[in-house]
Amino acid sequence: MPVTNGRRMVELRALRAALAAWLWQRHGTFIVWLPVFLAAGIALYFALPWEPAGMAALGAGMLGAACLSVRLLWPAILPLRMGCGVLGACAAGFALAWAQAHMQPAFPDLPRRAVHVSARVMGVEGQTLRDGTQATRLLLADARFGDGINIGMPPLRRRLLLRLRADDPAVVEAGDRVSVQALLTPPAFPAIPGGYDAQRRAWFDGLAGYGRALEPVSCVHGHDPSGVQGAISHLRQVMARRIRAVLPGPSGAVAATVLVGWDGAIDGPMRAAFADAGLAHLLAVAGLHLAIVMGLVMAVTRMGLALWERAALFWPCRQIAALSALLAGAGYVLVTGSHLPALRSLFMATLAIGALLAGRRALSMRSLAVAAGVLLCLNPENVAELSLQMSMAAVMALIAGFEALRPLLSGWEQAGSWWRRVMARLAHPLAASVLAGGACIPVGMAHFGTVQPWFVLANLVAVPLMSIWIMPWGLASFMLMPLGLEKLALVPMGYGIGVVEWLARHVASLPVARMMVPAMDGVWLAVFFAGLCWLCLWSGRVRLMGVVPIVLAVASPWVTARPVGMVSPDARMAALVSDGRLLTSPGAHPDPFMLREWQRMTGLPAGLLPPDGSAGGVSCRSGGCRLEGAGGDIVAVLAAHGSDRAMCQGRGVMVNLSGMWGCPGMLLIGRFDVWRNGAYAIYDRGAHGLAIYADRQERGDRPWVMRPGGTGMPNLPMAQAE
Structure with a gap:
């Protein structure tokens, strides 16, 4: 027995030594994990169902400072170094989010009438x-x-x-x-x-x-x-007006969107077609558009300088072209409204230009980590927003994916056979579409409850067309506008946009072009990002462990319970889920926003509750409906005359949106409950009964959660000093 124990101790020490050696070999890459844990601390703050006190935020800030001090004082102790890095980044993110939330002025109490x-x-x-x-x-x-x-x-x-x-x-x-x-x-x-x-x-x-x-x-x-911001807004408005004057139809709306960020001009059907075809990113000014603009400016500047003998021989042409591209990119971001994805892309481009000037790799995980860290420090609330999540997921997948594919693609590009070189050229846009689109699919499932299976097919045509035709003519229109000749460039640009519109409509009309799925829960979205970070930020075979949480997160909507009953926060709509359909009432025209959100959460097609009769497992009569379930029944009184007390049978929940009476032995959700607690969702837990969740219970008492009825702070002047 002593010999066995001693052998085990030796094996454990050897294993620990091997793990320490493996970590020390990769400790230089740990810096890319700092924004991940910074985002984790921010997400923790927003996930809390109560508002932390100021002392908690102060304690988090002090903990972050203490971890930084320990990290600097004892850098050679690996467990201490890693633990302080993780704990300090999370604490810093928590403190930043709290500070940003409490810097905002309170919601005012707006007048309730005209x-x-x-x-x-x-x-x-x-x-x-x-x-x-x-x-x-x-x-x-x-x-x-x-x-x-x-x-x-x-x-x-x-x-x-x-x-x-x-x-x-x-x-x-x-x-x-x-x-x-x-x-x-x-x-x-x-x-x-x-x-x-x-x-x-x-x-x-x-x-x-x-x-x-x-x-x-x-x-x-x-x-x-209104200063510089007003001048830029005025410039955008004038440019959008001139673009729409040349291209008055849908093509003009798309042109105004990609050139000056005038996205409100695109109508609903066209926007839906782009979304269903997986081309919605073409309507959001972000990394793709900025890369095209900067790439074109850099190429034209470099070629122009190369044609001048003196500049080609004595001037740093590459550096001049890179700085010119950066200035053009900054101007493009300002003209398009300085939205978050564009700012993130501009910051990444600035780091890439700096690396290019210093002779380093232009695009790497380190530059992405620096950009993400700066953006999270400036606007920590964006960690929960679609734009930042999409951007980070796509760029991280592109960098890691092409890093893994580089040996294969380089071998094909240098191969002797022509068909391999052609395949290598075609593989770049195909790989980019698959990597970026695949990384964004779970994010789209969480925020939209949809999946677009044909996104690769549409992007293989639309993205090259945007790069080699649409955006070059758009840049030419910028240069021709001061001369009043923008029509010469906008008309050809409109031809290219017309092709993309045609492609979006036809791809959106393909079978299962838009698959509705239940929305991914926020916890599972965090699991997905944890797996994606593990898969992209590590190296070697150990990175493949990240596939497990990604698969679990993608499969989670089909194994997570969905609500069987919902009540809108204005107490004007209710819905029951039966036989794979989301049935709403009253009225033949339900609120589109409410209905869209309910469909996003359930992934089900919508229908209407019958005035009298049955629809699946729902039976309605006299203005009331009853849904029988294993955990209990849901009785919904939806009309003012719905007063049939015969529906008060069994156990469960009664939703009464027209009166104050309830059923004995059943929990009542009335108009006053909805006014006080917001929207309701009812889940059937089977033998455990019905579970009821209210919005105020879910969000808690936070600074941004308005009081019942949407009331805010009265807009009163400060008291006079004595």
């Missing part, structure tokens, strides 16, 4: 309504209300998004002062517990709410210029 609004215009953009008509949407700052008790109050600290009437003839520009009678609404509550949180997005975007004009707007031009 009010006279006067404000300064910060931005103007087009918007296509559901009926296809075009309207203008204004971003307003320093808004004041001119009715009732609001007269004389200080301006709002937050901004408003106001949609003008479609028949309003006014031409509003950034820097103008506007005055209009409008109806305002606060940011909406989530349509379902765990659904999209518009209030959190508005909290960090500095928005107070939304509104629609009830009359034509009164505008005073140029009364209050």
